Amino acid sequence: MPLACAAAAAPALILAAPAFAQDAGAPPNSGSVAGKSAEFDLDRDTVTVGAAGVYLTDYEGSNDYRWTPAPAAIGSVKGFSFTLAGNRLSVDLIPNQPGASWDVQAGPIGVVNFNRNSLKSIDDPRVRALGKVDTAIELGGYVGIGKTGVITSPYDKLSVTVSYRHDVAGAHDSGIWQPSVNYLTPLSTKAAVAVFASAEHAGRGYATTYFSVSPTQTIASGLPTYNARGGWKNYTLGGLATYSLTGNLLKGFKIVAGGTYRRMLNDFGxxxxxxxxxxxNQWLGAVGLAYTF
Structure with a gap:
């Protein structure tokens, strides 16, 4: 399952919309969102859990697609935020201060990279003939900064983060840098939209493991021999929308849908x-259901 490679951000985005209130800078019961009454306790503990069906590529760079389920959770407890997005977990170890409009972020991040670890999920016989790759365990950290009340309301949020993770399981034994920019805005107490952009810079070990073709693999697959080097691997653009079916964005059930476009670059492309x-050209779509406590 190539979730880490083709869609690591997608499950997180599916549950990201309620998070605007975890870091919002307005006090509780303070007015409206998009002209509607909003009685939100913005500093209370909150946890959202959900699941989605994700339509994504068989492997990173494939043109064959399939559906796969993706669990997710996001929350803030005593000011500490966390996100579980399928095979990706991050924790913000800098607590959010009540009423603060600036949010400084830093903490650990971990990804279980399933790219090409199972041949059954790959339709293309040439790629199956290359053989499977061991599962990578990518651990690292991230830093970032966010600001609420930027453009549309006191509740919208713009954030910039940079993360680094390195494979510690010996699958590709290299690192990945990922800068990201995210913008989220509520449209009402029940609806919100978000857009984001990110890019990935991968080491030579990653390029060799997932994108090179050895002479032996050429004989088995018919694909030409190729030696990939590290560098900028891709950029991704995406967006999502969410609507509360019960309660509001901070409590109850909500439906979410979104998609991303990813462009493979340089030696990887x-x-x-x-x-x-x-x-x-890599596309991804997702639709899911979530509940906020």
Missing amino acids: DSPLVSIAGSR
Whole structure:
């Protein structure tokens, strides 16, 4: 299951909309969102759990797609925020101060990278012939800063983060840098939308493991021999919308839907796994249901 490679951000986005209030800078019961009454306790503990169906590629760079389930959770307890997004977990170890409009973020991040670890999920026989790759355990950290009350209301939020993670399981034994920019705004007490952009810079070990083709693999698959180097791997653009079915964005059931476009770059896009067997253009769609406590 290539969730970490093709869609690591997607499950997190599916549950991100309620998070605007976890870090919002307005006091409780303070007016309206988009002209509607909002009685939100913005500093209370809150946890959202949910699940989504995600439509994504068979492997990173593939042009074959399939559906897969993705669990997720996001919350803030005593000012400490966390996000579980399928195979990706992060924790903000800097507590959010009540009433603060600036949010400084820093903490650990971990990803279980399932890219090409199962041949049953890959349709293309040429890529299956390359053999499976061991599961990578990528651990690291991130730093960032966010600001509420930026453009549309006292509740919208713009944040910028940079993360680094390194494989500690020996699958690709290299690191990935990922800068991201996110913007979230509520449209009412029941609806919110978000957009984001990110990019990934991967080490040579990652490029060799997932995008190179050895002479032996050429004989088995028919794909040309290729030696991929590290560098900027991709950029991603995406967005989502959420609507509360019961209660509001801070309590009750909500439906969420979103999608991303990813463009494979440089040696990664030129790899035969992408340029011949797959596509530089990577799409993802997701729809799910969540509940906020």
